[in-house]
Amino acid sequence: MKQIVIVGGGFAGINAAKELGKNKDVSVTLIDRRNYHLFQPLLYQVAAAALSPAEIAAPIRSMLAPFSNVRVMHAEVTAVNTSDKTVTTSIGDFSYDYLIMACGAQHAYFGNDTxxxxxxxxxxxxxxxxxxxxxxxxxxxxxxxxxxxxxxxxxxxxxxxxxxxxxxxxxxxxxxxxxxxxxxxxxxxxxxxxxxxxxxxxxxxxxxxxxxxxxxxxxxxxxxxxxxxxxxxxxxxxxxxxxxxxxxxxxxxxxxxGVYAAELGNTLDTEQDRRGRVIVEPDLSIKNHPNVFVAGDQANFSHQTGDPLPGVAPVALQQGRFIAQNIGRDLKNLPRKTFSYLDKGQMATIGxxxxxxxxxxxxxxxxxxxxxxxxxxxxxxxxxxxxxxxxxxxxxxxxxxxxxxxxxxxxxxxxxxxxxxxxxxxx
Ligand SMILES: Cc1cc2nc3c(=O)[nH]c(=O)nc-3n(C[C@H](O)[C@H](O)[C@H](O)COP(=O)(O)OP(=O)(O)OC[C@H]3O[C@@H](n4cnc5c(N)ncnc54)[C@H](O)[C@@H]3O)c2cc1C
Missing domain, CATH: 3.50.50.100 (FAD/NAD(P)-binding domain)
Structure with missing residues (x-):
């Protein structure tokens, strides 16, 4: 059975895991340093005292409990070793046949870290x-x-x-x-x-x-x-x-x-943009490593418009699902598809x-x-x-x-x- 490791239980990781959870020919391990999935679009409501933290977060374990082929590990991933196909974590190494990186982004102070x-x-x-x-x-x-x-x-x-x-x-x-x-x-x-x-x-x-x-x-x-x-x-x-x-x-x-993509991308030893996003191929894999994918805020996908797709939840969600479907196609010996983002629009609220x-x-x-x-x-x-x-x-x-x-x-x-x-x- 193919071993699939997903790093990150954000929008991309969770949706990849749910899609792969339907495929009983694979064994999935999702690793996240938090034990909960966070709905970041409503974080400002917690900051503004309108909502409590638990109202915008849900345990990853319970979200993925219906899928018997998906296990959840609460650990920090510290490195990816593409040569021997393992990820190093705070609780040991995990081998993979396919790896999905979906670690998101963090704040950037443009060199003014203080x-x-x-x-x-x-x-x-x-x-x-x-x-x-x-x-x-x-x-x-x-x-x-x-x-x-x-x-x-x-x-x-x-x-x-x-x-x-x-x-x-x-x-x-x-x-x-x-x-x-x-x-x-x-x-x-x-x-x-x-x-x-x-x-x-x-x-x-x-x-x-x-x-x-x-x-x-x-x-x-x-x-x-x-x-x-x-x-x-x-x-x-x-x-x-x-x-x-x-x-x-x-x-x-x-x-x-400003934001900068998760630093774990540096250990992939592949091209990144100036915001640390990993440059991905049209199928969201990385150059020379067709079994390693990057999705969501951590990825730079510029094949559709010439510019990187925005760091928003629908991009991450669609990319996570898409990678899972492409892995399914691989396992059936079908050709991979190329990713295309379905943009449903954008919104912002002002009080x-x-x-x-x-x-x-x-x-x-x-x-x-x-x-x-x-x-x-x-x-x-x-x-x-x-x-x-x-x-x-x-x-x-x-x-x-x-x-x-x-x-x-x-x-x-x-x-x-x-x-x-x-x-x-x-x-
Ligand atoms: C305040 C705010 C408001 C936003 N508002 C909107 C909005 O209104 N609409 C919209 O579409 N988008 C919005 N976004 C953007 C949206 O939330 C992101 O685009 C989306 O969360 C990206 O999903 P992701 O899966 O790539 O990463 P994330 O959701 O960030 O998930 C990454 C996961 O990886 C885990 N992780 C990271 N590093 C490691 C590691 N080394 N080891 C183990 N686990 C790790 C993290 O714990 C996290 O769970 C907002 C973002 C913020 C911060």
Missing amino acids: WENYAPGLKTIEQATEIRRRILTAFEKAELAADRQDVKKHLTFIVVGGGPTGVELAGAIGEMSRYTLAKDFHTIDPKLTRIILIEAGSSILNSFDEALASRATRDLEKLGVQVWTSSHVSKIDDDGVEVDNERIQASTVLWAA RGRAIVETGKLKFGGFIAWLTWLVIHIYYLTGFRNRMAVMFNWAWSYLTFRRGARLIIDKSWRMYPEESQQEQNVS
Whole structure:
């Protein structure tokens, strides 16, 4: 029986495993360093205290339990050895006849790695709860601050990067400060809350139609977000940011400006692009190794349009399934097919009741777009329980302006861990 190893239980890996699970002629091992599949498109809702982590994550083991030929390993893969067809992991080596790499991507700070401490990115549950902690803590500190300048600094939020994640984060903070939290504080004036979305390019959401991107800008402004385009961040520290030589004091800076493919791709010893994505062949295998495939955010597939496909969930999902089907064709001695992405469109949401949707020639925004966004996200959420829980939470927060997960949680049990860190550094 052919041994198939899948690295990563994200959109690509899970869908490859489910497809291969139907083929009883193969034995599949899926390895992930997390024991859960994460629905990243809703991470910003955890960061903005609208949803709890468990509502956007599901155990990989239970998702794949119906497939008796698929086993799940909770381990970190550290290297791929294409010459002897093994992967090295934290729990030992695994041999493969076919390997599917689907490790996703991580944040990139373009050589300014120290910025990460001051401006966390949003890619994992840990980062989302850390961002939530920082946002809620900033409001608490503002409420306590005696000095006007300090209040202003705590109530200034900067989001770097005007793609969908930055827009969603900035919109969610705007909504939180203007509506939800405003009723809970008695000292601070929510109108003082300043949210700045900084984008280096000439417009936000540059993959969208220009008119829709402008509409999103107006929607953000209604939520109190200032959109600064053609602006370059040159420094981030614990006091705020420097943008084109202007210093802005802010206690919360968030990073949504760039990603780099998972570093495990480096061990494949094959061509990568400048963002670390592995260049794949038309069938998603890598050059000289037809039994090694790369899918999702980790892959650079440019055969369809000349440009790499975007790092979005439908690309990963379709590629995962496609690879599994091609392996099935190999086993039946049928020729492989070449991958072709079926693009159903894109969407982004800007706070409560506002979104933009682009699908084929159809382009629209506003409440109907938001409903479309909502239905699609709930549909793709893994697990029935999650769907119901998320729907209930959204309905509740929509009708009442309340947010269910406003918890400041920190491992250190200190109120302001950055201060306890400073104390430790001093002592
Ligand atoms: C905040 C945010 C919002 C987004 N919004 C949208 C959206 O609205 N619409 C959309 O279509 N897309 C969105 N995306 C992008 C989408 O989530 C990704 O394109 C998609 O998750 C890529 O799937 P993947 O399978 O390639 O990787 P991932 O889903 O990232 O999965 C990779 C998996 O590999 C595992 N892994 C990595 N390295 C190792 C290792 N060394 N050993 C073991 N396991 C490993 C990880 O634990 C993870 O489970 C968003 C992404 C983010 C971060």
